[in-house]
Amino acid sequence: MKTFSFYISLFISFLAFTARADAPPIRGTVTDVATGNPLPGATLSIPELRISVVTNQKGEYFFPSLPQKGQFLLEVKYIGYKSVAQTVDVSKPVSVDFRLQKTVIEVQEVVITGTAASSTNKRNSTSVTVLNKEDLLRKPSTTLIGALATVPGVSQITTGSGIAKPVIRGLSYNRVITLSDGVKQEGQQWGDEHGIEVDQYRAERVEILRGAASLLYGSDAMGGVINIIDPLPPSPGQVKGEILSNYATNNGLSGNSAMLEGNAGGFVWRSRASYKNAFGYNTPDYRLPNTGFHETNLSGQLGLNKSWGYMHLDLSSFRQKLGLPEYTRNEEGQFVTEPEDEGEEGSVISPSLYKTRNLFTPLQDIRHYKTALNSYIVLGEGKLRSTLAFQNNQRRELEENETDPSLFFDLKTYSYDFKYYFPVRKGWEPVIGISGAFQNNENKAEELLIPDYDSQDIGAFLYAKKNWKSTTFNAGLRFDYRNIDGKQMEEDGTPKFSNFSNNFSNISGALGITHEISQTVNFKANVGSAFRAPNVAELSTDGVHEGTERYEVGNPQLNPERSFYADASLEYHTDKASAFVNIYNNYIDNYIYLKQLSEDEMLDDHYVYHYTQDNANLYGLEAGITLHPVSLIHFENTFSLTRAKNNSTKSDLPFIPAPVLRNELRFEPEIKNLDDSWISVGLDNFFRQSRVDQFETPTGAYSLLNASAGTTVKAGKQSIQLSITASNILDKAYISHLSRFKKDGFWDAGRNISFSVRVPLSFGHAE
Template sequence: MKVKLLLLLSIIILSSGYSLHAQNELRGSVHSKNDNKPLPGVSVYFPDLKTGAISGSDGGYVIKNITSGTYLVEASLIGYRSHAENIVVKGAVAYNFDMATSAYELDEVLVTGVSSATQSRKNPVSSATLSQTSLLQNAATNIIDAINILPGVSQITVGPAISKPVIRGLGYNRVLVINDGIRQEGQQWFDEFGIEADDNSVNRVEVLKGPASLSYGSDAIAGVINFLPPPSLPEGSVKANILANYQTNNGLYNNAISLAGNTKGFTWDLLYNNKMAHDYKNKYDGYVWNSAYGENDLKGIFGINKSWGFSRVIVSMFNLNLGIVEGARDSATGKFTAHYLAFNGEDSLVLADENKYKAYKFYPVIHQHVRHYKVVWDNSFRAGAGRIIARLGLQENFRQEANDITKGDIYNNYFFLRTVNYDLQYLLPEKNMWQISFGVNGMQQSSEDRGILYMIPEYNLFDAGVFGIAKKTFNKLTFSGGLRFDDRRFHGKDLFVDADGVRQTTPDANSIHRFTDYHSDFSGFSGSAGVTYDFSKSVYGKFNAARGFRAPSAPESGSNGIHDGTPFYEIGDPNLKAENSLQFDATLGVISDDFDGEINAFRNQINNYIFPVKLESVIGGDSIRDDNVAGFEGPTFKYIAGDAVLSGGEIMVSIHPHTMGWLNIENAFSTVRAIQRNQGDSTKYLPYTPPDKIQSTLKISFKNINNVFKNTYFTFGVDNYFKQDKIYYKFGNETITPGYTLINAGLGTDICSKRATLFSIYLYGYNLSDKAYQNSMSRLKYCDTDNTTGRIGVYNMGRNFSIKVNIPINLK
């Protein structure tokens, strides 16, 4: 009922926005700061209004039908520093941009966690961005793998298809993913549950490193990852694009085709993506059995941009099939084994069929089928002198896993999750350099277990958060902050099974009460207060204090059974309290013609930090529990809460002499220490903390070699991961990981004719030395031992070459 009322309220408010306003426009020209020549092909864009223009051959541009107000406008072009300015739009306004050439692309605009677009140096929260150019010039197996190159960001992996983001040592439900403007909800609490996002639909990634509960509520206690779609095309444009990618290691084919246009303010963008790969390989394991995957995705964006604002609908479908790597081996040969149904109906293991290692669309038991459907209605329009932002979303997630060959090709695990998202904000008109907004957002969820194995209860959830955000600028000094109150209601449902573990709709005296009905309600305040200061045009500083809030997840509060894929029996606690964090961030940055640098330091204290501990038997040894549904027993872990402290930071340095505009040298260092308070040595460190990392990249680029080759570049990079010996080793399920170094290189160019780009080609080589290594965050590190070599677990991907061809087609 609450959601229905919010939907009705939003529709009524939206209807009031469709009124006529005076015509406003922004026009001007873009020139090179180096030689004052006009720059064609520059994107001049309003991030808040999702409208813009491309400069013509004379460098001129014009953008019409703009809602009155103060907006951040960004001008960007490959090979030049982006230029962002706050511009007051009322009537006909003129503004000219001057852009400096640079091999280093500095992203100045941030839209995540703020009410309106802002310059990143004016936002006190530590952040990082990844542009479309960077996504194209690098190679990755999924979108989380792609952002792993950002300082302070890492990933927990289960093979090349499953990656979970980690920000400054925290992951799972402590990292919030925003996709198409709403929080992505896909039962993201388990290791083997990845993020349902098509990498080819992402135009730009923004990462907030630190609590962002003020804007997003629960689960943003570590930070936020925001996947942004391509911007709307300028009015009168129609374009198609074809992207083809092949990777040699696992034979990955990743192809996408899109069609977008803008006719008199009506915008559309259609995308289809197809991806398939066979098993990957490395120097020690050879091909890794059952690591193949295939993906099909569709996405459509339909909208209208007028003087009152914009309204658009986003419809998407994500469909992924993938094998799950077990890493089981034959004891005599060390080769991988596969499940085989013996003549007596028992599950047996035989040597994996070598002819199937390079097979496409082959998913033996164990495998998953993941589907995610989503509809988002995104609106921004003028309301009086201010602006209203209204978003409504519906997501349905189907996550199925077949893992018992004796039951045939059926899905033992089958989770279904339906989520309704809502977000309603009002932005007051900017006055005396004050920017103030307030609103309400949250979600309603219902989870069903449609399989035959039951680890967590079915549940209903509703939460709501009210918040206010303010920003004030005094010349060089900018204050930002706000306050939020969240309330979450969680209802875990009863489940009865018989002695064979079969669900019973009508329980009897012999029924087993698998899950007991319970209610857990959580509420709390969160907020932030920060300041930025421009010491000079080139030097700036930031400081931010933020309080985060996270309610326990369904497994943490309601688990009762064997965690599939492990031998562990997990027990939740419905009486757990919500996590609360207090994080302090400090940043010092330099931006100049020859040198850019930034130093970030943070300290994050989390109270009621939730984690599992192994229970001991009253007679000594492990507490062993039998799961009659799964059909076997295992050592018992229970979720409890304590206090944790994480600290560390990042250092980023970019050297790009203005007298050598073709040269850029980037260096980054990331470190985090994650400690549980009041614990012994064996449990002192939080499990799966990312190791220290140094990244160095040399980039040589040329804007114009001749009339054929443009935007040509070469990169050479070295990634050094330090030894990770700060581990949680009490139960033997985390071990020390040696350090290792990876060498990578890339090369690419635009092929042009008559100033038009015919196609672009991107070559990239990953792990050129074919180093055999195990990342400390890889769950495959703990698979079976190869008795022939003594090596434990499965290794990460070996040498991989990627080739991409991108073909833009201007139809109008």
């Protein structure tokens, strides 16, 4: 409560900081380059300032409140036209007109905000894929990560239909950062069954940064970053919103979300409420009981958008309960609970419980509360961006009843991030930054898996980017320090953990370049180093974690991981076709993983695995080609491959995704009285994964047939977006190599048909 009051007080103290005189507004028109006709409804935004406006019926726009000085990237979007991004100098206001060109392929001129300095994708050396709201709705999934896992180089570690962990280029857990509200999500990422605590309906767009991003985000960004971005506030004078609803036949998933936001003279606000629930999912052979979940999300924003920049206060509450199926199947195919004592028989699960929405033990109860204060203040020609945040993650694991948890982790995280952007001089864009976090984790149940601990992080970086006509160069240097102090603890009166204190530090650097070889061909390359400190589980865990069926033992003597990486990409874009190929190589010294030191070592009737480390090498590629010979046809094909070797043992690393080839043929017909219609059919081909670690088994190849259709209808002036998606149409029996149920032999979900409706709302007129 004190933390919440602090942020509210800090927010209110800035309400008076609005007296600065505005610069004359930037205004102009947006028209069709071929016909000269105005394009009403085109969206123009300055992502750095979190502001946007929409053109009127004459194609006219203006930004009423801008800083007096500075250069900002202005992005123009209109459906069916190439996006345009142009740097504008607000200290020299002039009429800026945009003439857009029709296209059947979206050229990647989108603005990327999750890097040190905002830029277009062509000018950004990091390999980035952007999915907007429409893309996410076309890829229905029970989790946000499931929708992102169709992106080349991205996979997911799943536990049923309710838990998904992102995997980028073979790296996951504490090697991938998820950002929401501009804040690194902190929620016990080290656990196998620990997903991300984010409302999937909030995402207006998601930026996926593939490859090391430690320069900007420090430890834990060794594999990449998933940046979840809320919608920009509406234009002044407008109130907007949306209603979302979807239903899935396989597990009865019912999801609903409602959002309303407004802008009154620069005072912006937003509120959203979402709810999802499902029962056990169905496989081609059986329904798996107790794999349902309930999820309730509430979030809101209050803020100011003024000529000096912006300040936004974001609040969110995430609550999820989900079941875990700890069962075996008898000879009759019935699911049986695990017996309490050896030699006894378990109880048969009643078929009436297979489709119940009432969960029963074992289950998880996760609650995540977050407060984030984001500000962007223009100081002369420079800019200061800051984020202050508090998160409280409460994770209860209930085995015997729903009131007394067997495990209860209570994690509190206080974090800060400051970046100062120097004025642009002769094409140079320097940035300096400092960030850090304080954490406290307490056990509030009798059973202990990790000790109580305190940790502290601090990092500082220097970054600079230089732009020439067709080439961009960037370089950076970063220092990180982390301290973790574990506390002595007893379990059932017996000493279990001893005091320990670990300190880790590192200096890392990166170089990147982009070069436009021609108007259609673009080249990118990066080299650098990255760093990850061991997490608390790797240092100290001692026990059996729910669902792993392993007794895991930490190692307080672990050294930090250090990687040396290089990647390169070649991109090709025309009006009729686009293609790309990315290659990467990542050497990781002191790679941390679980290893069985003795085949006979057992504790609590489980085989013992120890955290150890060796040098490792991960390498691979992502490639894709999209053909659009006519406006009606869209044919997209992508391929991903990751190889991961333990250089010390010459064996393969665990949890590495299988190679996958995805093909989609989409028809986009023009239908009278309907807008944005499509019909698609896709085939996902997963190759055999035989490169496995010692406690894994190979996974056979399989293919999944999918299809979808959608359109936008008008009810008066109100548009309604409708879609239907069918996945695994042939009801193929398969198990993903990264499924946590693979060890139990439980199939992944069979055929599923999902129906969704989205109603965008708009009230009022721009001022």
